[in-house]
Amino acid sequence: MLPSLLPILLLALILPSRVSSDSNPAASTLYLSETGTTFSLNIPNNSSDVYIYFSSPAYSWFAVGAGDKMAGSLMLIMYPSANNKNVTVSPRIATGNSEPTFAPEIQISVLPGTTIFNDSFVLNAICHNCRSWNGGSLDLTAVSQPWMYAFGPAIDLYSDSPEAPLRRHREYGYFTMDMNQATGLGGVPIPSTSMNGARLVGDVVMDGDKASVTHGILIVFAVLILYPLNVILVGFFKSMKFHVVFSIIIMCFILAGFGVGIYVSGEYNRSKHFTSAHQIFGFIIVAIFIALAALGGLVSRQRRVQPTPASDAPRKASTLELAHTWTGRGVWVLAIINGGTGLKFSSSPMHTQIIYALVTIAIALPLVIVYSIMWRRRRVKKEEEEEDRDVVLQAYYATQPKQEVYPAQGYPPQGYPPQQQQRW
Numbered sequence: 001m002l003p004s005l006l007p008i009l010l011l012a013l014i015l016p017s018r019v020s021s022d023s024n025p026a027a028s029t030l031y032l033s034e035t036g037t038t039f040s041l042n043i044p045n046n047s048s049d050v051y052i053y054f055s056s057p058a059y060s061w062f063a064v065g066a067g068d069k070m071a072g073s074l075m076l077i078m079y080p081s082a083n084n085k086n087v088t089v090s091p092r093i094a095t096g097n098s099e100p101t102f103a104p105e106i107q108i109s110v111l112p113g114t115t116i117f118n119d120s121f122v123l124n125a126i127c128h129n130c131r132s133w134n135g136g137s138l139d140l141t142a143v144s145q146p147w148m149y150a151f152g153p154a155i156d157l158y159s160d161s162p163e164a165p166l167r168r169h170r171e172y173g174y175f176t177m178d179m180n181q182a183t184g185l186g187g188v189p190i191p192s193t194s195m196n197g198a199r200l201v202g203d204v205v206m207d208g209d210k211a212s213v214t215h216g217i218l219i220v221f222a223v224l225i226l227y228p229l230n231v232i233l234v235g236f237f238k239s240m241k242f243h244v245v246f247s248i249i250i251m252c253f254i255l256a257g258f259g260v261g262i263y264v265s266g267e268y269n270r271s272k273h274f275t276s277a278h279q280i281f282g283f284i285i286v287a288i289f290i291a292l293a294a295l296g297g298l299v300s301r302q303r304r305v306q307p308t309p310a311s312d313a314p315r316k317a318s319t320l321e322l323a324h325t326w327t328g329r330g331v332w333v334l335a336i337i338n339g340g341t342g343l344k345f346s347s348s349p350m351h352t353q354i355i356y357a358l359v360t361i362a363i364a365l366p367l368v369i370v371y372s373i374m375w376r377r378r379r380v381k382k383e384e385e386e387e388d389r390d391v392v393l394q395a396y397y398a399t400q401p402k403q404e405v406y407p408a409q410g411y412p413p414q415g416y417p418p419q420q421q422q423r424w
């Protein structure tokens with residue numbers, strides 16, 4: 001009897017300490033020391049729920065996803081609420097390496113204690129059906145269930161909507177979690193700042209939305225820098241060869257930027273269907289640029305066929321030339337406006353939008369001023385030339401016999417030789 005009681009007695013001796021730790025919900029915890037980010041998971045043994053505790057400095061968004069690749073992964077995306085006082089949790093499922101899409105069938109309840117305090121997220125939540133989803137499931141017996149995490153970029157994102165448009169992660173990484181350790185007494189895991197039942201896999205990967213930035217830089221460089229240079233240089237040097245070469249370079253930048261833009265569109269929910277104003281106007285503007293190039297080609301052909309007469313008289317612009325010039329000016333303004341809508345569309349930071357507006361004004365205003373001065377000068381010159389012509393004409397008339405100027409006295413005027421004697 002006694003020998004069989006001994007283990008029970010021994011157990012009773014160590015039990016009090018076990019009980020105190022057992023009064024806390026079971027949990028596995030990922031702790032990222034660099035950012036002070038905690039993500040803890042609890043798998044209650046008396047229900048099919050999943051409890052979540054999460055805390056982190058309030059970046060634009062933070063995400064954890066089950067699995068080791070985005071496609072088919074259930075992701076929980078956390079970002080500040082519209083009033084920046086609470087945490088919005090958005091369950092999403094990705095179809096590939098692109099923005100995941102809101103999965104309304106996943107039911108997550110945000111629990112009391114959730115807040116944004118001192119610029120930090122604190123989230124207590126319960127998910128009622130996170131153990132399996134359309135496309136995957138958690139392996140609750142796994143000692144190393146694969147997971148991913150990601151941080152959003154430094155942009156303003158405040159939304160109560162679970163479908164808020166995101167911007168591609170600034171960095172991401174992989175980890176595994178011991179799901180056995182997470183399973184037991186149910187409840188929101190207590191806050192912790194140490195790795196427990198989780199392990200990082202590999203190093204953090206620095207990322208960022210390079211394609212969007214490339215798209216913007218290529219087109220802005222072409223439209224805001226090269227394009228005005230082209231117009232100014234052609235205005236001063238009047239070299240058509242130079243203008244053609246420069247225009248081809250600009251066209252290459254625009255088409256490359258356009259191609260990158262189409263590629264980026266596939267990464268985001270808001271752009272993958274090509275229905276936004278920025279994209280539709282983008283297509284129209286590129287079509288106008290191509291038409292502009294075609295008009296330019298027609299103008300240069302027209303000039304070759306009808307060479308300008310070698311005279312000092314100001315050449316009158318043809319209808320084609322006027323169309324080329326005004327299409328060029330119009331499409332430039334449209335492209336600049338579409339640049340602004342693009343910055344808004346891609347949720348670029350406010351300071352980027354302000355810088356864009358200021359740079360645009362700084363470039364456009366002097367151009368408009370230079371142009372209106374040139375236009376005024378040309379008008380004045382034209383008037384002067386007309387005046388000069390009048391003066392020359394009057395001088396000419398003055399040298400002629402009065403009769404010719406005032407032929408009303410009868411025809412042929414007196415003093416004129418008889419017509420038949422005229423020799424031409």
Ligand SMILES: *[C@@H]1O[C@H](CO)[C@@H](O)[C@H](O)[C@H]1NC(C)=O
Pocket residue numbers: 085086087110111112113114115116
């Ligand atoms: C955040 O929302 C949750 C759920 O509605 C609520 O329990 C909590 O008190 C809210 N926190 C703040 C700071 O308003």
Ligand SMILES: *[C@@H]1O[C@H](CO)[C@@H](O)[C@H](O)[C@H]1NC(C)=O
Pocket residue numbers: 118
């Ligand atoms: C707020 O956060 C900062 C930096 O994380 C920390 O030093 C400070 O103690 C916090 N303040 C409060 C009131 O928690």
Ligand SMILES: *[C@@H]1O[C@H](CO)[C@@H](O)[C@H](O)[C@H]1NC(C)=O
Pocket residue numbers: 022045046184185186
């Ligand atoms: C759940 O786990 C806790 C802690 O291990 C235990 O005390 C409890 O009896 C378990 N409940 C069920 C329903 O298995």
Ligand SMILES: *[C@@H]1O[C@H](CO)[C@@H](O)[C@H](O)[C@H]1NC(C)=O
Pocket residue numbers: 044046047185186187
């Ligand atoms: C499961 O256990 C937890 C912790 O004891 C308790 O708070 C919760 O109400 C239980 N849930 C169900 C469905 O029994």
